[in-house]
Amino acid sequence: MADTTHPMFKRLALIGIGLIGSSISHAARRHGALVGEIVGSSATEATRTKALELGLIDKAYATAAEAAQNADLIIVCTPVGVCGRVAQEIGPHLSPDAIVSDVGSVKTSIVADMAPHLPAGVHFVPGHPIAGTEQSGPEAGFAELFDGRWCILTPPDGAEQPAAKKLAAFWTGLGAKVEIMTPEHHDLVLAITSHLPHLIAFNIVNTAEHLKRVTDSEVIKFSAGGFRDFTRIAASDPTMWRDVFLNNKEAVLHMLKRFGEDLSALEAAIRADDGATLFKRFAEARAIRRGIVEAGQDIASPDFGRSGKAVPNSGKR
C-alpha cells in the first residue's frame, strides 16, 4: 500500500496555505506515500505559525522562492491574481524537471500569466480542484475535501504528457477524480457551473442589503425561506472571487447575458399571469437536480441535511 520510503514526490511546496493548500496537506498525509516532505510559504507570519502548529507543513518560508527550492512538486495555492507574480519569483529557483501546478478557478489567464516565467525543463500542468467551502485560512482545510470531487488539469501537451500523468495520479491519491481539458474549455464550463452562480449569489445578498431600511433585520430573521442558501456561497473569499471575475471576464459576461435573457422571459411570464410557462420552467429545473444527485456531486438529504433528521427516502428523486 503506502510506500512511505519512496514517495511519489520527495518535496511538495505549497505556495499559499489557505483552505485548498491546507486540504492538500491533510489529504496527502492521509494517503501516506504521495509526498515525503511538505514545505509551504506565506507572506503572513500568523499563517506560517498556524500552519506549522497544525502540522500542515514541515518548514515554513516567508517567500515563495525559498519554498520552491529543491521541490519536485510546487502547487501555487494563492488567489488567481498573484499567480503570475509567484511564477516570476520562483522561476529562477526551480529544480530542472520539477512540476509546477496551481489550483486557480480560471485557467486561460493563469497559463498566460505563469507560463512565460517558467524555465525550459520545468513541467507546467495547471490544475483546478472543483471543491471548496465558504471558509478560508489554514484552519479551514480537511483531508476529505477532494474525496469524489473532480480535479481538472489543463496540461499544454495534453493527457499523454508524463508530468500530467504523474500529477493526475497525485490528485487521485488525494481522493479526487481527474479530467483533462483545454484551459479555454475549462473556463467556459466553470463560468456556468461556478462563476455565474457566485456572481448571482453575491448580487442577491447585496440587493437584500439595500432593502434593509424596508425590511430591517427581517431579511436575516426569515432567511430560511431560501435566501440563506445564497448567503453561504456569497460568504466565499472576496479576493479570490474578484480575481476570478477579472480573469474570466468574457465567458462570465457571455453567461450573464444568457441568464439575463432567461430571467426577462420569466419576468414577462409573471407580469402576464402566464402560469403554464412558469410551471414548465420550474418542472424542467427539477430534473437537473436529479442528475446532480445521481452523478454523486451532492447528497440527497433534504435541506442539505440541516435538520439532522434521518432520511428514510434518501435518494428517492
Add this chain to the structure above:
Amino acid sequence: MADTTHPMFKRLALIGIGLIGSSISHAARRHGALVGEIVGSSATEATRTKALELGLIDKAYATAAEAAQNADLIIVCTPVGVCGRVAQEIGPHLSPDAIVSDVGSVKTSIVADMAPHLPAGVHFVPGHPIAGTEQSGPEAGFAELFDGRWCILTPPDGAEQPAAKKLAAFWTGLGAKVEIMTPEHHDLVLAITSHLPHLIAFNIVNTAEHLKRVTDSEVIKFSAGGFRDFTRIAASDPTMWRDVFLNNKEAVLHMLKRFGEDLSALEAAIRADDGATLFKRFAEARAIRRGIVEAGQDIASPDFGRSGKAVPNSGKR
C-alpha cells in the same frame, strides 16, 4: 407536561397532506397535548392511503368539506392557488368558533381569496411557517421541520385576537417561533427572502440547461463549484412556486427590478476591470452570512456539513 386528556384542539383537520401537512402531524404527535384527533383530506387516493399507513392522520377523506366537519382547527396545506376554492368548499361545513388557518407562502392574495367564503363566527388566522425542504409529499414530513424556525401569522384583528393567541401557542408547541405582521408586510419581506431567491435559482438552472449542447453533462459533473446549491432550491415543487409568483406578483417584480439594477452594476464593474468595486460588494455580502448564522437560521458548518467533517472552528464567522 403534556395533558393528553385535554388537548389544545380536539380535532385538527389538515386539508392537503404534503411536506408541511405531514410535518405538522409529526410535530403535533411529538408534543402530545396539542391535538386530540388528526384528520386529513386529499383528492389523491395514494396520498390518503400513504398518510393513513404512516399514521399521519386518524381518518382520511377525499373532500375538504368532510375533513373540516367538527374540527376546531382547520389548516389548509394546499398550494396557494387552490386555497380560495377550499375555503368556498369548507365554508358551509365549519363549526362555529372553529379556527381556520393556512400555510401559504403569500398572504395578501390568500386573505382576499379565502376570507369572503368563511362564515361569521369562524376565526380566520392566516399563517406561514418559514420552513421547508425541496422534497414534497406525505413521506417528506418530519417532526423537527419547524424547530427554531419562524411562523408568521397575519390575523386580521392583530396579535390580541384570542384565536391568534391560541394559534400562536399551537405553533410554539410545534417548535416554531411566532411573529405577527400584516399580510402586506409579509409579502414584501418574503419577496426578498424567499420568492426572488427561488426565481433566480430556477432561472440559472434553466440557463445551464440551454447551454447543454456546449457543455454537455459537464454542467452536472462539475456542479460542486456552486451550481448544485441553486439546483437544490430549484428542485422545489413547481405547482407551489407557480402559485407563489402569480399571487405575489407586484412585490416580486419590484424586487426583481432592484436585483436587475444591482446585477447591471456588477456586470459593468467586470466589463471595466473594476476590481475595487467587485471586492467591496463581495466583502459586504460576506457580513450578511455572519448575521444569519448568529440569528440561528443556519448552521455554521462549511459546505452545509456535506463533507461530514467535524468542524472545530464552527461559528468562527
